[in-house]
Amino acid sequence: MNREALTSAKRIVIKIGSSSLTGAAGSELDPHAVAKIVDFAYSLKKRGADVLLVSSGAIAAGLAPLGLKVRPKDLATQQAAASVGQGLLIAQYHEKFSAHGVISSQVLLTTEDIVRRSHYQNAQQTLTKLLSLGVIPIVNENDTVGTQEIRFGDNDRLAALVALLIHADLLILVSDIDALYDAPPTQSGAQPIRYVATMSDIETIVLGGAGSAGVGSGGMVTKVEAARIATSAGIAMLLTSLAHCGHAIAGEDYGTFFAPQSSKATSRLLWLAHASTPQGRLILDAGAVKAILERGVSLLPAGVTAVEGEFISGDTVELASEAGKVIARGLVAFDSSEIPQMLGRSTKELAASLGAEYERELVHRDDLVLL
Incomplete structure (x- = not known):
């Protein structure tokens, strides 16, 4: 133009x-x-x-x-x-x-x-x-x-x-x-x-x-x-x-x-990319980083190694590699206090031990934007 x-x-x-x-x-x-x-x-x-x-x-x-x-x-x-x-x-x-x-x-x-x-x-x-x-x-x-x-x-x-x-x-x-x-x-x-x-x-x-x-x-x-x-x-x-x-x-x-x-x-x-303020950060393993960057998938608990900050469900969080590079922002589906028990576990495993409400994404791909 x-x-x-x-x-x-x-x-x-x-x-x-x-x-x-x-x-x-x-x-x-x-x-x-x-x-x-x-x-x-x-x-x-x-x-x-x-x-x-x-x-x-x-x-x-x-x-x-x-x-x-x-x-x-x-x-x-x-x-x-x-x-x-x-x-x-x-x-x-x-x-x-x-x-x-x-x-x-x-x-x-x-x-x-x-x-x-x-x-x-x-x-x-x-x-x-x-x-x-x-x-x-x-x-x-x-x-x-x-x-x-x-x-x-x-x-x-x-x-x-x-x-x-x-x-x-x-x-x-x-x-x-x-x-x-x-x-x-x-x-x-x-x-x-x-x-x-x-x-x-x-x-x-x-x-x-x-x-x-x-x-x-x-x-x-x-x-x-x-x-x-x-x-x-x-x-x-x-x-x-x-x-x-x-x-x-x-x-x-x-x-x-x-x-x-x-x-x-x-x-x-x-709005998510430019106007929202991240309230915390999720640290992703190499596999999760690659999947989000190359395949545009949702973020599952199995791909997260650590959680930083305090936030509640619906807040904006950063998604970062283990080296600290921020690759995306997203709206998180769980409180920060709930996530540590979920790290590295599959959604089926979480559903079996914690309940059916845990069988879902941490950040859905529709609520995620690459940076």
Whole structure:
């Protein structure tokens, strides 16, 4: 699929990073940048697309009012800055969308809203309803009360998961870097990559860190990971800059276009692979590893040598080789406390000694995804 997907997309997720919203200084929101991304989102809505905006910038927007010059490193100050900045950020968005006669809404998500299946489905219903009402939802991580996502996460991954959540056609990452380059863009001779047919095409590329303003938490690594999530779901992705987004969406040769996979996994398996949090690990012998990788079978107790962590039936667990390499994720059918007595035994043997309810798979192949 080529760049025609950019002009035909009917449901679009746009993500803009902190450095694009705060300018080179990175100390406060740039109202011109906010206006530009709003105008861009409105142009897509005006042509008939459903549009959702994932916006970073809450922590960055709170720096100047608190007298802070750089993004704080400690969690408490980050949360304080987010608490101050989130209101400032959303107020600017509401004002500028209202000038176009568009209703916008604020949706704050935490990791729990994405990784827990019941929360995930509720978030999906809410966002889908907002889009059907003609609203442009403005999504951000709830940095004020979140923990792990501030320290380790980034809105690039969140945007990809939201795109998956609402069955988007296109994900647009707006960054201060205008494309993916074949080397760090500051390096002499680095050239932009305009088209990525498959993620294997860029495995050897050296990827950069966070943006130039120093107020974001991501970098090119998280953008490529977002592309991996989106394209595996059959969603095209465009990486571009705020200055070039209008040209790129028109199909011109700006930014980097990541083509979607033609054969995509089911939404349930995509959720399992990218949005679920493993609660434990099952260690498999060599025979079980080979059977799962080559034959796509279910995991039986006979192929498991050890269990790690505490979990209950229905939780996500990792499946790993005895060398520690994780090969898959799956939904486990037994509690962690039940499994030790089952290790290395056939299902018929377990049924005879423990009862008929034990004559089944530890992880059914329909609840398992290879990594």
